[in-house]
Amino acid sequence: MNVFVQLWKSLYSPKDIARFRFQGIGKTIGYVFLLTFLSVLPMTYYLTTSFIDGIRNTNALLENDLPPFTIENGQLHSSANKPIHIDQHGFTIIFDSTGQVAPVDVERFNNAIGLLKHEAVFVANHQVQYYNYSAFPDMKITNKDVRSFIATIQSLLPVFIPLLFLMIYLFASASKLIGICILAFFGLILRGVLEKKLQYRHTWIMSAYSVTLSTVFFTIMEALQTAVPYPPFIHWFVSIVVLFLAIKEVPSANPQNE
Known part of the structure; x- marks a missing residue:
């Protein structure tokens, strides 16, 4: 499935997120890098334009x-x-x-x-x-x-701005990957509660797609320059809820519970 189709389906379909659990880790990591790239574009744009305007205005004022x-x-x-x-x-x-x-x-x-x-x-x-x-x-x-x-x-x-973007992108990618690893451990807990047959690699892949809705929401808010209260709480709450719904779509470990 095309990565952009996966992104779109991850916004609204826990059932599709559950189906993605069988794909390779490499493709999932590529998806995380793409999602992170899109998420840092608004912040990098506003940061860069603010920096350029600041230099220009400061020079004139001096x-x-x-x-x-x-x-x-x-x-x-x-x-x-x-x-x-x-x-x-x-x-x-x-x-x-x-x-x-x-x-x-x-x-x-x-x-x-x-x-x-x-x-x-x-x-x-x-x-x-x-x-x-x-x-x-x-x-x-x-x-x-x-x-x-x-x-x-x-x-x-012309040299500084690409380096600035690269630094922001690498830091954001590392943070996103760490967050997904933590969310995947929550997935193991939910797996036990819901009695689903999943391994950590499955919950990790599903977690990578479960953060899509929250990431896209905050990307849009950043593009609109709209402040959102308690962003970490909202991000984790939405991501855990989406992961929970996705895990529910996985067949149960015990056939008689299906």
Whole structure:
């Protein structure tokens, strides 16, 4: 059966998921990689566009809206006597050499860069990175150096973006495979409760297809930029329910229970 047909049937048919248990492990792993690939596309897209927009906006703001500054001895120095807060096209720049703004104040934004007294905070699609100035104790960095660094990053984007996608994809694939292994152990418990004749390899294959509904749902929500409360709980609940329904479709171990 075509892998995309399997994906479609896994969205609504526990009976078909039960039938997939006899296929090879290799084909199932390939399916997991495909499902993971599709699931990371929205996040990677928004993360990449946010990153590119952030670099572009930061470069323009450094040139036009922020005062000259120096990062030396682990601190940000400038002539500004109060924090500067700039919103531009859904992107936020917070510049504070006074120490009044805390990193948590930057984290609450969807896409932002905070040049704070003791550290820089980068937020892209709610993903936060911190860079403490004390990591460069013997370096003196000026606004001109930062602009030069940003220009270098811009020139490396054709290399950086594929690497970023690859890292996200590999991490997501590993997480998905580990989750399926754990779900397959739940499948063994359900097998005993329902008195079905299944081995771990069967519950693993069925688990790989049982996570399809939850994965596709969260992929759509990510594409729509819609927040879903308690995502881990929903994912595990839906996956276990689908696996339970699929195992019910397997013939019972004891013929007289059929």
